[in-house]
Amino acid sequence: MATILSGRQVSRKIYQEISEQISRFGQKRPRLVLYCSHPDNSTQAYMKSILKQGEKLNIPVQVVEASSQPFKDIMRFNNDPGISGVMVMHPLKEVDEDMVIKSISPLKDVEGRGPMNLGGVVIGETSYAPPTAEAVMEILNYYNIPIKGKDVTILGRSTTVGKPLAMLMLKKGVDGTVTVCHSRTKNIDEKARAADILVSAVGKAGFVRKSWVKDGAVVIDVGINFSDGKIVGDTDFDEVREKASAITPVPQGVGLVTTAVLFKHLVESFKRILDGGL
Ligand SMILES: NC(=O)C1=CN([C@@H]2O[C@H](COP(=O)(O)OP(=O)(O)OC[C@H]3O[C@@H](n4cnc5c(N)ncnc54)[C@H](OP(=O)(O)O)[C@@H]3O)[C@@H](O)[C@H]2O)C=CC1
């Protein structure tokens, strides 16, 4: 039976560090903008988590619906020194998401989705990596799960999860051997079964079943899906946990850590803008 890799303790550790930083800011606070257009269920759940956490940390979070002129919206955020972070909620329906992301100032791109920050992730330098990808690394690190020389299979190739996570796993010194799968991948079950560490970020409940998991594998479930009004991941949790050596739950798993990493980036951005001026 697998060990449950709860995200709770990992996120608590990150929030402690954030609180220490914030206590040095006096009355000053970073402000975060969540930019959205017709958010789906999982995006709404994330926004709710961020708003709740913002209240706990006494950090203002502002939800802005995309107007008919999205570039003007983003320029306004870029030029406002009171705003430390801009997050474009994915998927951004009816608006060209890639173009909008490119126009965020790299300093305020706390999700590391623009070309500057993503480029940094490819080179292997410290910059804002997408929080979900970073959260997966934080969890493995916290629970001392080795990656060096391991076969890692990632299901999903989005810019917020699969692709950047592949880069973080490949980084020299981390040294995973990575396979990234997507909707056109052939024999995906075989690729999943080959993994020592299997990460699923597809967005389909029950996608990863027991027969896809190697005995003793570590399973990281990034998926956030809704089934009968409840939040579930991509894995058939009760079945998979019999085969895996360790598994993240949903909820209380990667999602909690993602939110914590996002606030960590926001606080870093605030410090950079204070130090460097804008
Ligand atoms: N826990 C957390 O912190 C976070 C959770 N999420 C959740 O993770 C999931 C994925 O999110 P995100 O990456 O944004 O989603 P996207 O929809 O952007 O990407 C989904 C990926 O899954 C692939 N995929 C879809 N269907 C299949 C299939 N049948 N077989 C193989 N691959 C498939 C897609 O392939 P293709 O590219 O070919 O279309 C795509 O690469 C969602 O449930 C989301 O809510 C997301 C971010 C953070």
Ligand SMILES: Nc1nc(=O)c2c([nH]1)NC[C@@H]1CN(c3ccc(C(=O)N[C@@H](CCC(=O)O)C(=O)O)cc3)C=[N+]21
């Ligand atoms: N630009 C962008 N970046 C994202 O990272 C992103 C996104 N868009 N769009 C939607 C998906 C989904 N997602 C979630 C993350 C955490 C929880 C979360 O906090 N879940 C809690 C439970 C929350 C609850 O109980 O409501 C948990 O996992 O324990 C939910 C959903 C991020 N995503």
